[in-house]
Amino acid sequence: MKNLLYLSGLLIFTSGNRNVGNNWSFHVPKEVTGEVGKSTTLSCLFSHPQKTHSGPLTAIWRIDHPYNGTVVFKCMSNNSNDPCKPTINRMNKFQLIGNPHSNNLSISIGNLTWDDGNKYYCRVELSSDRHDKYETRTGTQLHLAAPPRIINITIGFDQFRGYHAICIAEGEPAPSLHWTDPLNTNQEIRLTRPLMKHQTAMELHYLTQDGKYTCGATNSHGRVEASVYLFKFKSGNGNDIGPGLLLAGLAFKLLMLLVLLCSAAWYRNGERAQESTYENYEPKGH
Incomplete structure (x- = not known):
């Protein structure tokens, strides 16, 4: 049945379900926390107003913004017996774990990475x-949590920091x-930087003790x-010869590389010379 509304002399027809949008409802959590490397x-x-729906439908998940955000998951089903493809x-990395025909669009996100931290919006379309x-x-x-993990620990030497450790x-x-x-x-912390x-990252400068240096990382999870080890070589008079050895080692590696390059060039030239021995040979006529 239709209702008749008169407004400023104009006749407007509205359907009895003019508040159809109010009969839709979504139930989603405001926040979810997942651990990096795991699933959530x-x-x-x-x-929806139809209560039940056995016809075609489309399920969509997007990020960033509702309505015009980036679509990260979309599936379509022809009927209630057809899985949402x-x-x-x-x-x-997304998997539909709910049944859209049973009013459930829930998804699982596998192998969480830092890039997955975002705001997610679900959408359903029952027709055009x-x-x-x-x-x-x-x-x-979606918030992400992760226990601490040390991804790099090294000891180096330069003229500005001497022997130094980086974690x-x-x-x-x-x-x-x-x-x-x-x-x-x-x-003592010499330098910490995000x-x-x-x-x-945290650095220690001008290390003096030989042995094991241990870096510890702590958060609420x-x-x-x-650990990393430092052993400096000493000369007979007790002077530190570590930097000299480092430079000598580098020079030796460069020398070996030069020898290999020269050997390869000599080998190629030898092959070309051997092939040219016969290229101008012609048998003499009788």
Whole structure:
């Protein structure tokens, strides 16, 4: 049945379901936390005016913004007996775990990386009619957590820092770092700097003790350690000859590379000379 509304002398027809949009509802969590390297689930349950729907439908997940954000997952089903077949699956890491015909668009995201931290919006389309399409406006914010991990630890030498140690770690929250020297005492932090959003680096300058230097990384999800060793060579009078040995080693490697290049060039020239021995030979006539 239709309702008649008169406004400024104009006759407007509206359907009895003029508030059809209000009969749609979505139930999604405001926030979800997942651990880097593992899987997490984003749930999305909805209801719609038709109550049940056995015809075609499309399920969509997007990021960044509702309605015009980047689509990361999309699947289509012809009927209630037909599984929803993915047509878009970014990085092939999304999996539909709900049944859209049962009003469930929940997905799983596998092998989480830092790039997956975003806001996700689910959408369902029951037909091409605009009243049969609906999308959550609030979305679900995916936060990422990670225990600390030391991704690089080295010892080097230069004229500005002398013997120095560098430790780089990542995690969420970004881990705090500390060094322990060969005497098992905590070393003063000489330089700490943030790198990427989830990474931190710490340096120790002018190392004097030979032995094991241990870097520890800690955040609210755990603690991890890694070690590196420093052994300086001493001359007969006790002077440190480490830098000289480093330069000598580098010079030796360059010399060996030069020898290999010369040998290869000599070998190629020898092959060409051997082939040219016969190229101008012609038998004499009788």
